[in-house]
Amino acid sequence: MKRYETLASTLEAEIRSGTWSIGSRLPSVRHLRTQYGVGQSTVFRAYYLLEERGLISARERSGYFVAQGAFLSTLASSSSAPKEPEPAKIVSDLLFSVVEAARHPGIVPLGSGSPSPELFPLPRLAKSLARAARFLGPWSSVVDMPPGNEHLRRQIGLRYLGMGISQPIDEILVTNGAMEALNLCLMSVTKPGDIVAIESPCFYAALQAVERLGLRAIEIPVDPHTGLDLDVLANALERYPIRACWFMTNFHNPTGTTLTIEKKKTLVSLLTRHDVPLIEDDVFGELHFDTERPLPAKAFDTQGLVMHCTSLSKTLCPGYRIGWVTAGRYTDQVRKLKLMTSVATSIPVQAGIADYLQHGGFDKHLRKLRTSLRAQMASMEYAVAENLPPAVEYHKPAGGYFLWLKLPAQVNAMQLHLLALQRGVNVAPGSIFSSNDCYRNYVRVNCGHPWTSKIEGAVRTLGELLTRLADTGPSYAVFPSQKLSLKIDAEGCSSPVLER
């Protein structure tokens, strides 16, 4: 074995043993030369070899980092026993600061997770709610307990039928939005210490749930072009006793990507082979720009393994808190957990939404909403092209309302987030979508708001800040209202410091 191969093997073993976590920076060339008494070219050749093996990746002017997914994707070729994943850790306080900044009035909400509430037919909904409440029988508070109002479940069943999915209404459980559905499903099939597979990047609520329930997470890479990496997933399923997967199959948050029919079929058959349930988050599925709604993975589930969770919060009535899950073989346990934790979903609201779905013109509203979102996304793409540095990249999604922007490598998106907030603009920094401090040079931009000059100005502000950040490099930024300061070190690593 040549010198650089030996060094590469040493470093590979260190990566596998967890000395450096995914996303962490490897020692500098100078450091390794001193430590191992080798020449500069040996170090470089070792790094190139590890790069070829997919274990590390270079970032311009920053050095080498342990690659996202490296740990898993290389396990197959490793003879050593796989190291089990650690319990997920996230900087919860920081995440809350970022998310709550989106609620501040006056801040341009490009970091928000929701579309503008002005896009929804509130007066028509109020009419349905008023009518349903007027005719609500007293015993509905008993009869409409979980699984929920039968009229509503029939309307939901009809929507599944519209996708060609025959869904028994007894398996539909009405919930307080998709968030409750997802959490109930995860709690129903796991216990503390269990391993679950989530996406990387992923909807941050999955990270919070994993942390809160004391689970351990394996993050499966999601490519903005092709979606979830099924090879890595297959490998992980072989290696680990994975108890559940939590994936977003359509217009994934934050990348916007959608799995092809073929990949969805493969996903379901892979999980069926391992008898692992899928918690499918499909809250954006109705927001397609093409003519057809993309099918959920649930459409290919013959074993009741897929728990399909969705809601009307992004499509019809934000704040009403109406979602549901079709939980297949887990129906009974999810229903019981709902009874134990929140008893029921508000009964007049269930009845009101049932009335709206039958009489309110939901499909017409959806067509209008999709047109608005597509137009808004086009405006955003135009503004990005006009105002942001040409190095900014993204993959154009076929639905939803998020753009996942890859910024120049030297830009720290958390720093951008903080500086932008000081100028009245909120964007969601990439690091809140992973527990491994990945995606430091990514931001998620919300295109769910009707286009205004204020939004255009906000994109211009982002462009100015980006140009400055790409030029001047790391520095300190201070988060004014939350008394949070963020130390940015020489390598662009952010360490949040909360002043208590």
Added chain:
Amino acid sequence: MKRYETLASTLEAEIRSGTWSIGSRLPSVRHLRTQYGVGQSTVFRAYYLLEERGLISARERSGYFVAQGAFLSTLASSSSAPKEPEPAKIVSDLLFSVVEAARHPGIVPLGSGSPSPELFPLPRLAKSLARAARFLGPWSSVVDMPPGNEHLRRQIGLRYLGMGISQPIDEILVTNGAMEALNLCLMSVTKPGDIVAIESPCFYAALQAVERLGLRAIEIPVDPHTGLDLDVLANALERYPIRACWFMTNFHNPTGTTLTIEKKKTLVSLLTRHDVPLIEDDVFGELHFDTERPLPAKAFDTQGLVMHCTSLSKTLCPGYRIGWVTAGRYTDQVRKLKLMTSVATSIPVQAGIADYLQHGGFDKHLRKLRTSLRAQMASMEYAVAENLPPAVEYHKPAGGYFLWLKLPAQVNAMQLHLLALQRGVNVAPGSIFSSNDCYRNYVRVNCGHPWTSKIEGAVRTLGELLTRLADTGPSYAVFPSQKLSLKIDAEGCSSPVLER
């Protein structure tokens, strides 16, 4: 040490070591004679000594059983290290069968936990809901996120002021009923393996939460006359690292008892001394028969240790799912947990209830409701006196709508429950209110339904069944719809057998 003293010490050590759990039957006199080679009178004297020490209690014709609370109340006099409580275990399936039987139409719902929904001002509520929904601004879905609609929180704040409690509205968090509030509080201050103090008997949701979250419970006895045993609690707080208490201070479910002002003050100062939070379930507080609403323990809390949880589900709008918690020093963490698990409480409903509380005449409705409940309870007491065997005992509550009936010792209430169900009557058997299989000869009877001949007939049925059970003793009973059969052994122990 005399022979019987030695035997008593041996048995005491065995009880303390957990050989026999609370409520379990001790070996027969014949068995002990053989095992220890002693005479019958030695065994009896040992039993009498243990009975004096509060460790065991006799049940007529059934033998001796480990006393409820024995384990804790005797620890103070024990020099051995206290044994930590085990994780709570309950027969969840059985509990669900019992609870869900209450939902079956046509069954007389004396086992239900709710008052009749016919007692509530549904048309007036519908009017408030319709008006609020019509004027709901689109941004309410952002602004009214947790802690919740400000108008509603101001109305809630006014109700606290009415009790003489100055409650900052920033510490009021609107929830999906009290059930969500209680669960959020418990999750906020515990992690799996922690010890919490609950009541015995207690609201079964506390048992479910303890089991679900992997906690360990110490059950503090509640006497129907005097309420929670504060000496046992004080002892437990000294001995164990208790992380939280979950108590119902007013019109306790199931016993109906209310702590005196003095006991509430003592409770709060005791918890303050140990810096242990109290999750106070006060859902029945407004349903007082006297002129004054009994204060919650929260009224005496100067340290922000009491999380006062309540709702409008028993007093105004069952099924609307509006409750709240004032969480003191835990406000921020409870709010974040709410955001992570259910995002928000339905926003049009929050606005509708705010409108009702301001304009709907809540206090007038409450006065009427209290009068109805008091009259219904009087009718039930009369019917109980007329139809049930004279050996049946209870303590008359000063509010709420539950009677906690102590049946003759030889009656197994689970058997009564099953036989009554077959005849169209549901009562809640005592054993679902404890994890220790206590209260086998207790039932909780719901007086929350307007008095009818059907209810009168149901009480007569209970009387007939009770007379038969007291005469014939244990036997088999079959639960028809749930495919649950219950084996009753010679000692009156029930073993549920679920046919899958």
